Structures are given as C-alpha cells and as structure tokens.
Amino acid sequence: MAPKPMELAARLKKLPPYLFAEIDKKKREARARGADLIDMGIGDPDLPTPPHIIEALKRAAESPTNHRYPDYEGLLQFRGAVASWYKQRFGVTLDPEREVLTLIGSKEGTAHMPLAFVNPGDIVLVPDPGYPVYAAGTWFADGQVHWMPLRRENGFMPDLAAIPAEVTHRAKLMYLNYPNNPTAATATREFFERVVAFAREHGIIVCHDAMYSELRFDAYRPPSFLETPGAVEVGVEFHSLSKTYSMTGWRIGFCVGNAAALAGLGKVKTNVDSGVFQAVQEAGIAALTGPQELSEQYRRTYQERRDVVVAGLRALGWEVDVPKAAFFVWAPVPGGLDSRAFAARLLEEVGCVVTPGVGFGPSGEGFYRIALTIDAKRLHEAMDRLKGLRL
Ligand SMILES: *Cc1c(COP(=O)(O)O)cnc(C)c1O
Secondary structure, X not given: OOOOOOOXXXXXXXXXXXXXXXXXXXXHHHHHOOOOOEEOOOOOOOOOOOHHHHHHHXXXXXXXXXXXXXXXXXXXXXXXXXXXXXXXXXXXXXXXXXXXXXXXXXXXXXXXXXXXXXXXXXXXXXXXXXXXXXXXXXXXXXXXXXXXXXXXXXXXXXXXHHOOHHHHHHEEXXXXXXXXXXXXXXOOHHHXXXXXXXXXXXXXXXXXXXXOOOOEOOOOOOOOHHHOOOHHHHEEEEEEHHHHOOOHHHOOEEEEEXXXXXXXXXXXXXXXXXXXXXXXXXXXXXXXXXXXXXXXXXXXXXXXXXXXXXXXXXXXXXXXXXXXXOOEEEEEXXXXXXXXXXXXXXHHHHOEEOEEHHHHOHHHOOEEEEEOOOOHHHHHHHHHHHOOOOO
C-alpha cells in the first residue's frame, strides 16, 4: 500500500504564493537562451566582508573554547560591544545583560518574536509593502496580520490613526522598518514619537527593524527608534551585521531594548536554537569595535550607484525619489503598466531585472525596486539599455 501523502500544516498553507516565481522562471529561461541579464533584483551586498573581520574569525576558530555550545543569550563581550556601539552611534544606553540579545541574524529574531507574544487570533500590525518575514512569523504563531499600507504621500510611513479601533484593541505587536525595505523611506523622529504614544495607549509591543541604519547617504543619519523618549518601555529594535559590514552569510544579529520583550524572545530561542558560533561572535566584536573605514567606503560605493540609477531614470523622464538610506531605489512604474508586466517587459526586451513592487505586498503595486548591489558600470549599462524600451 502506498504511504499517505504528507499533508502540510494549515499554517504553511496560509503562506501566500511566492510572487517572484514568475520573474525567477523568466530569468532562468532568458539565461538558458544565453541572454546577458543585468540583475538589479538581489538584496544582498556584493561587497566583501572587511578583511580584519575575517582575520578575527580565523583566530577565534582555532580556539577549542569556541567549539562548544555558545551561551544562549550570546557572549557577554559581544553584547557589550553592541551596547557600546549603540551608545556611540545613537546615544542610547543599554544594559548588555538584560537589554541585548544575540540573534542568528535579525531574520531569525523577527520571525520568532510572535511565538513569544502572540496567541491564536491576536493581531500583528505589519507594513505593506514590507519584508515578508513579519507576516510569516505572525502566521506561524497563528496570529492574524493587519496590513498597514505605506503610501508615498505619507512618506511611506503608516497612518496609525487609520487603524480601526477593533484592530488596535486586539493588536499585540507592530512591525516597523526604517530605513525601509523595499521603499528606502526613512522615518521622522516625530513619527517615532507618535508610535511610542500609540503603543503605550494600546499596549502594543513595537518591533523596529533597523537593518539599514548604517547604509546612509549624504549627511543623513537615520535615528534609532530607541532614541525616542519612552521607546524602551514599549519596544525593541532588531539589527544585524549583515548589511552594515557585508556579512549576510555569517548569520549574526541582535535585538536590543525592552528587557521583558527580550526575555520572551530569549525563551523561545533557548527552546529552538543554541546560539551563534562563538568564533562568529568574536568576529562580530571585531566588526563593531574595529576600524569603520570600510563601512564608510561601502556607503560611498552605494551612494555612487544610487546616483547612477537616479540620473539614469530621470534622463528617461521617469519619476524617482532620491533615497537617503538603504541600498534600494523604489520608484513608480512608468507608462501605466502594472509592476509585474513592467518587470517582465524589462527582462524580456532589454535584459534588465527589477523587482515588481506587488511582490512585497498589495500596496507595492505601481512601484518597482532596484537593488544597488551590482557595480556602477553595470548599472550605467542597465540605464543605457532602458533607453531602448518603448513603453
Ligand atoms: C536583509 C534584511 C533582513 C535580514 O537580516 P539578517 O540579519 O541577515 O537576517 C532583515 N530585515 C530586512 C528589512 C532586510 O532587508
């Protein structure tokens, strides 16, 4: 007798269809035809990890004490390095023992947070468009997602007053992400103040993903949510070394802020993972406390690429806002096409890959995202190719 088919759990069936499948398929087909694609879809830094961080890993990997299970909450020295970095960068004081938790990348932490605080049927407020993990983590905890549309006319910040009272009443968590993926928008301090008041009034835990705070341009310096008066009483901030130091493959991040919220997240984690390889944490200390010149150089590199793309799109007469941070350009689709049709035409007609905005949520429709993770020369070439497009 044939074994019974393996039926997926309801929570997995709840995940939306993967909206980039269509673009992925077209990419494979184009490459199979031998097309030279310029892929501006990948949100992963192409620049290498700075060498002194790699050296620190090599040294730490030799030490047998690092071959054992790490401490669950992370090496105290790593958490101390995070606290010093926060003090220096944002003027925020954190207790490394209670207000810093080491993560296996911030994706892991954001995904696990609802398991600590969301009961079946509770609501989580999630930005739309947004990083897909916020909704997935909510569904895995049997929570309900309430989408907060991010609109260009509001600077891609959610309108808190538009959230219905019966929703705020049942909401446990709110995810925010500034500088933002995919819109590259930044938050104002005044918005963060409204978030603190809102969270306090409704008893909501704020989970701010500050992943891109160091990829900033010109003289702009993105604030930490925790700089806002009262923020530590209502929320936490997720961060990682992935984008700042080009360390996406290393899997190390951290969550800082409210001690009770961190204790909850830590409790989930002690039951599902055993921490970050200590040698990687040693390398993380080297990243946070060592020379920062390369990060400065990376910022200049992304900024130069940003300028190539903004100038290129404007030369075509296409509308685009100049991003102040993160490594994305988010712009309205020209020519009245929908975002998937636009991305498909770019790929098929001029071999350029951009990400259709609708893939990040329904309110992303009408926009597309360019990731600045390929070199300026290729971006120039892409801008040239776009001139050949007849919309
Ligand atoms: C890249 C990214 C992450 C993932 O970070 P890791 O620390 O590598 O897990 C989290 N949030 C956003 C918005 C991202 O773009």
